[in-house]
Amino acid sequence: MKLIFSIAAREFKSLFLSPLAWTLLAILQIVLAYLFLTQVETFITLQPKLATLEGTPGLTDIVVPPLFGNAGIILLLITPLLTMRLIAEERKQKTLTLLLSAPVSHLQIVLGKYLGLLGLMLIIVGLVTLMPLSLLTGGSLDLGKLAANALALTLLVSAFAACGLYMSCAAGQHPSIAATATVGFLLLLWLLNWTGVLQDERSVIMEYVSLLRHFQNLQTGLLGSVDIGYFLLFIASFLWLSVRNLDNDRLQQ
Template identity: 30%
Template sequence: MKQFWPLFKKELRTYFTSPIFYIVGAVFLALTGYFFINSIINYSRMGIQLSGSGNPIENFNPTTVVMKPLFNTMGTIFILLTPLITMRLMAEEKKARTMELLMTSPVSITAIVAAKYLAAWIIYSIVILSTLYMPFVINYYSSVVWTQIFTGYLGVLLLGASMMAVGLFCSSLTDKQIIAAVLTIGILVIFWFIGGVLGSASEELTRIMRGLSLFAHFDALTDGLFDLRDIVYLLSFSIVALFITHRVIDMSRWKG
């Protein structure tokens, strides 16, 4: 991990001095804000309707009805926003030939990968955690199940860890940001929907596909289920993607 800090500081500074971070943040907050208000209105309407029916519905509380769908929305929005954060990470270094500076300095590839990855994930986390006002607003007027809020956010942050790793990997494959972006979206869409579209296939296959799906593991966490297997899956997904990224960068040295 030689020279991790200077690289990490540089990456973070690049995010904060470029407009992309602010644009991603603004778009994300606007979208989630819209869905948040929508869910709240929906929740109160359903509340009024249900109060007349006399049949209590299981799990009818703001955490499940408002926050859980919002966590899903956050994940879905970030399928599209992830490349905006990650596409330049390696592609730009190659395009601007600054890779030559990094690779001829006493810097390890591990440090380069780790610094870029962590910086991207921190940017992602800042954007995600800026929605923390939502549970507090709900809690002010009603009440939330804080443990579920916690596992929900943990799920979103771990999902982001996987998404950033995929983005960084795609960025290491090319010197064109747009190609990195399209690849990232492609891979994320596959891993997001892989578990959901196989209803007609055999049960065994569906089970395997669900096991591979990012969404399935993330979904369990937003339900408030703290299962170590989901956490291990999301973490190992990231580590594998980062390992491949390391190999790709190392191999590109041989090709010149």
């Protein structure tokens, strides 16, 4: 475990040595802050009408799910820019050979790099969560639903990171190919559920494979074992594939 955390700490620090992470964080906060304020303004506009009706959505329903949903879409596009360099860049710079020759297992390397990136992703989730929490100064929130959305976004970005790490392993010495493949694959999984909706058909297989479906289920506040299990299986599968890819690298040396 000590070696895993050492690799994770090294990877986490290296992310912030590059201007890319700082630039993405700044852009992400500006865009999400604008979307957040837009949703708050929408609630303020609708509040007089909502007050006269029963069973209407409250502040949490109008502000929180759209904010976290938008964050999920933006992070789908941003995460591959961070994951593409994890292994592919090391191959390109000829430093992966040194790492593979060190007295650490491939599993430790994969978990270390994954946890290092996940540290940055958790910071992003925390910053997104702070936005609706700021509304507690002048209103009330359903903290349970807010926590469910934070958990949903955490599982979603964890899945993005695991997929991106594998694509970085599989792309050889080409980080740009890793980023493109990650975006393409994640978009496919994101849009699968839309196909059935547009065609007015319900496909059980499509619904289960769709990232969007499980993410939205968790956003409602109903924490189902199927949805959580899907993300955990997704993450474990891509981490295992990453380890196998590094095993092949060592065999070819």
